[in-house]
Amino acid sequence: MIPIIFVMPIVQLIVLVHAATFEMKNIRMVVVDNDYSSTSKKLVEKFQRSPFFIISNRTNSYKLAEEDIKNGNAEVVISIPENFEKNLIRENKDKLQLVVNAINGTSAGLINAYSISVISEFNKELAGRNGKPAAAIISQKQINTFYSFWYNPELNFKTFMVPGILVLLVTIIGFLLSGMNVVREKEIGTIEQINVTPIKKYQFIIGKLLPFWFIALFELAFGLTVGKLLFNIPMVGSLGLVFFVASIYLIVILSMGLFVSTITNTQQQSMLISFFIMMIFILMSGLFTSIENMPSWAQTITKFNPVAYFIKIMRMVLLKGSGFAEIKTEFFSLLFFAFTMLSLAVWRYRKTS
Amino acid sequence: MYAVEVENISKSFEKVEALKNISFNVKSGSLFGFIGPDGAGKTTLFRILVTLLKQNTGTAKIQGLNNITDYKKIRSIVGYMPGKFSLYQDLSVEENLRFFATVFGTTVENNYHLIKDIYSQIEPFKTRLAGKLSGGMKQKLALSCAMIHKPEVLFLDEPTTGVDAVSRKEFWEMLKVLKNSGITILVSTPYMDEAELCDEVALIQDGKILKIETPQNIIGAYEKNLYAVKSTNMFKLIADLRSFEFSESVFPFGQFIHYTDKRDQINENDLINYLAQKDHKNIVLQKITPNIEDCFMSYLNK
Numbered sequence: 001m002i003p004i005i006f007v008m009p010i011v012q013l014i015v016l017v018h019a020a021t022f023e024m025k026n027i028r029m030v031v032v033d034n035d036y037s038s039t040s041k042k043l044v045e046k047f048q049r050s051p052f053f054i055i056s057n058r059t060n061s062y063k064l065a066e067e068d069i070k071n072g073n074a075e076v077v078i079s080i081p082e083n084f085e086k087n088l089i090r091e092n093k094d095k096l097q098l099v100v101n102a103i104n105g106t107s108a109g110l111i112n113a114y115s116i117s118v119i120s121e122f123n124k125e126l127a128g129r130n131g132k133p134a135a136a137i138i139s140q141k142q143i144n145t146f147y148s149f150w151y152n153p154e155l156n157f158k159t160f161m162v163p164g165i166l167v168l169l170v171t172i173i174g175f176l177l178s179g180m181n182v183v184r185e186k187e188i189g190t191i192e193q194i195n196v197t198p199i200k201k202y203q204f205i206i207g208k209l210l211p212f213w214f215i216a217l218f219e220l221a222f223g224l225t226v227g228k229l230l231f232n233i234p235m236v237g238s239l240g241l242v243f244f245v246a247s248i249y250l251i252v253i254l255s256m257g258l259f260v261s262t263i264t265n266t267q268q269q270s271m272l273i274s275f276f277i278m279m280i281f282i283l284m285s286g287l288f289t290s291i292e293n294m295p296s297w298a299q300t301i302t303k304f305n306p307v308a309y310f311i312k313i314m315r316m317v318l319l320k321g322s323g324f325a326e327i328k329t330e331f332f333s334l335l336f337f338a339f340t341m342l343s344l345a346v347w348r349y350r351k352t353s
Numbered sequence: 354m355y356a357v358e359v360e361n362i363s364k365s366f367e368k369v370e371a372l373k374n375i376s377f378n379v380k381s382g383s384l385f386g387f388i389g390p391d392g393a394g395k396t397t398l399f400r401i402l403v404t405l406l407k408q409n410t411g412t413a414k415i416q417g418l419n420n421i422t423d424y425k426k427i428r429s430i431v432g433y434m435p436g437k438f439s440l441y442q443d444l445s446v447e448e449n450l451r452f453f454a455t456v457f458g459t460t461v462e463n464n465y466h467l468i469k470d471i472y473s474q475i476e477p478f479k480t481r482l483a484g485k486l487s488g489g490m491k492q493k494l495a496l497s498c499a500m501i502h503k504p505e506v507l508f509l510d511e512p513t514t515g516v517d518a519v520s521r522k523e524f525w526e527m528l529k530v531l532k533n534s535g536i537t538i539l540v541s542t543p544y545m546d547e548a549e550l551c552d553e554v555a556l557i558q559d560g561k562i563l564k565i566e567t568p569q570n571i572i573g574a575y576e577k578n579l580y581a582v583k584s585t586n587m588f589k590l591i592a593d594l595r596s597f598e599f600s601e602s603v604f605p606f607g608q609f610i611h612y613t614d615k616r617d618q619i620n621e622n623d624l625i626n627y628l629a630q631k632d633h634k635n636i637v638l639q640k641i642t643p644n645i646e647d648c649f650m651s652y653l654n655k
Contacts, residue, residue: 188442189435189437189439192437194456196403196404196405196428197429198425198428198429352405
């Protein structure tokens, strides 16, 4: 058990953080340049200089470029039309085509955002040089898009992932350990002996809860240390607040585990149910896919997902330095869950059948 | 004064009727045995009496406390030792004892005198994990844990099942000592020979109590002539005895076969001749006084 407690966070952080990253470096771009003007070259150069893009191919046939996307040799195609430069100078506007491979919606969104930021910067430069109002490339209206990535200026996904993965860690530990616990006593039969004692229900549940609560809090501390040492994640906000929220969050998770444990009869059943619940909670937590991208019914469901709240709080406090006032809503939701789940677990645990 | 009063208790699980209208009383300070085959309902009855299970109908009182309404009080005055070893296997002997003492709000030191005789036998192994103990030692530890809070009534569910003969004997010796200190003990067992060691026994089968008697009375009430029969081919002997026209019951019992006859007066030569006809050699036939097991067999057959 003890080696697992130490190995688990390290492995999870190292493997998951690197694997589950959306970090966009070296996005392969195919340039379809039908203009061959100095302006179009400048635009391409701009992409080349950006740390995010590498030009993997240049062609003048859109068909060929599309092939590259199909083969998986490129993620994005930028198509510069004929007379791009001429139109820009004469009419002060023209259009560009961006084709993004959107199999992975999240990364497509990011590629799109990065590309647009490069183009709009280019747009600004053009405008400045010509001494005319900026030529709108993105739209015909004069909208200047400025991208400024707050709290994580380098768009470092590790920074973004570590707090979430730590939540995952304490959730798995808390849920599985507590989920197996009471049911294990049922299987071995020790619960019989305990049930004939005058021990109170709440005493029993608290006795079951506390050890895992300490273990999970310790895990969190250990995971944060590893995250700081290995990934140098920022800890802008108060660590005290993180642990305070974590202590409430763990009551939710542990009570849920105990509840599952009290309604099942074998460890197998408990395992299955715990996994089912955890899968849904984790996949809908906003850890890998942002909640804002989910359909509205799914967003409603996430309102009942404590994991989502805690991930949000962790990111807010660690990355943004939010104080208690900013996380109030999420915190009280967690508090409410903690109270409900704990009461449910105590209520459902029966000493007599 | 009765320590346990049970009136018309019935309990059914979905389809099985585990207990059918059971009534009995146990005198304070006595050793009361439940004898019956597996599945007779012994464990269900015990679980009801120690408040782990609720009966469907009927009332049960432990030391005058109702098992449904006063279950909290009952829990602190009964000791229960389930048939399955139910202590924490990953705690040591000493830790288990201390844990249960604490749960009952007492300390090992307070009641050490009660368990001294039993616990001293396993004390040399007190740092060993409970899961690593031998069967007999596990039982001793379980009994110690069930006794540590000084219960007034002790329920032992098949305490000697799966325990070797020597340990079984020791265990019953311990029960006698406990009984002498004034504790009422209810014990269930599938071993009939253990019934003789009880003050009173209830014979239970298929959820019904067939008989409640002292062991002496049970033996005294045995009216049949009982014979022990033996020959070289024991297997064939059973079959042949069963097919004998006057045979009533035929049971293998150790080296012999116990046989009773339908007739009150029996001509021993008849039987010997019959067996000789069936090619049995070295026939031994002797009249014996029944032991308690014979009595139970005759009850169970009725």
